[in-house]
Amino acid sequence: MTSFKRGDGVVFVRNGRVAMIGQASYDRTTISVGLVTSVTREGAIKAYRHSTYDQPEIKLHKHSLEHGMQKYVLPKSDWDIGAVMDYCRDRPWAHSPEHTGAPFDSLDQLRAELKQFRIQEKTP
Numbered sequence: 001m002t003s004f005k006r007g008d009g010v011v012f013v014r015n016g017r018v019a020m021i022g023q024a025s026y027d028r029t030t031i032s033v034g035l036v037t038s039v040t041r042e043g044a045i046k047a048y049r050h051s052t053y054d055q056p057e058i059k060l061h062k063h064s065l066e067h068g069m070q071k072y073v074l075p076k077s078d079w080d081i082g083a084v085m086d087y088c089r090d091r092p093w094a095h096s097p098e099h100t101g102a103p104f105d106s107l108d109q110l111r112a113e114l115k116q117f118r119i120q121e122k123t124p
Contacts, residue, residue, distance in 0.1 A: 002073050003043030008036045009074030009081045010048055011110065012066060031104035033074075033088045033114075034058075035081060045071070051088035052101030080117045087117065 004010060012032050019025040037057050038047035045066070047059045060066055074081065091113075093102040104110040 002071055004036045004039050004045050004071075004073055005043070005076070006036055006039055007076040007081065009076070009079055009084055010034045010036050010045060011072040011074060011107075013070040013072070013107065014065070015070075029106060031107065031110050033084060033110075035085055049085075051085045078119055079114075080119060083117045084114055087114070 010033070012034065014030045014032075016028055016030070017025055018028050033051045034048040035051070036045055036048050038045075038059075040046055045060060047057050048066075049055070049057055074084065088101070090100050091102045093099045104113070
C-alpha cells in the first residue's frame with residue numbers, strides 16, 4: 001500500500017467501461033489529481049481536495065469510489081503541488097476549450113504535462 005502524507009498530491013486512476021445504445025462499448029481511463037488533506041496513522045487517505053471541484057475537502061468513507069481506484073503519490077518534497085493543482089484546474093477540455101478542469105486520458109499524458117512542476121534537486 002502506498003503511504004500518503006498530508007500535503008502530498010494524489011493521482012487517481014479510474015478504469016471503466018462505456019456502453020452506449022447502438023455503439024460498441026469501450027474501455028476508458030480517467031485520471032484526476034488532488035491534494036491530500038488528512039491521512040490515517042497507516043498513511044491511507046481520509047480526505048483530499050480535488051483539483052477541479054469547488055469543495056474545500058472530500059472526506060472518504062467506506063463506500064467511496066476512490067478506494068477502488070489506483071492511487072499514486074506526488075510527494076510534496078518532489079513536486080510543486082500548488083502549481084500542479086492550478087494547472088489541473090485550468091486544463092481545458094479538448095472538445096470545448098472554454099471549459100476547464102479536464103481529466104487526463106493516460107498516465108503518459110499526465111507525466112508529459114506535469115513534468116514541468118517537478119522540483120529539481122540542487123547540485124552541490
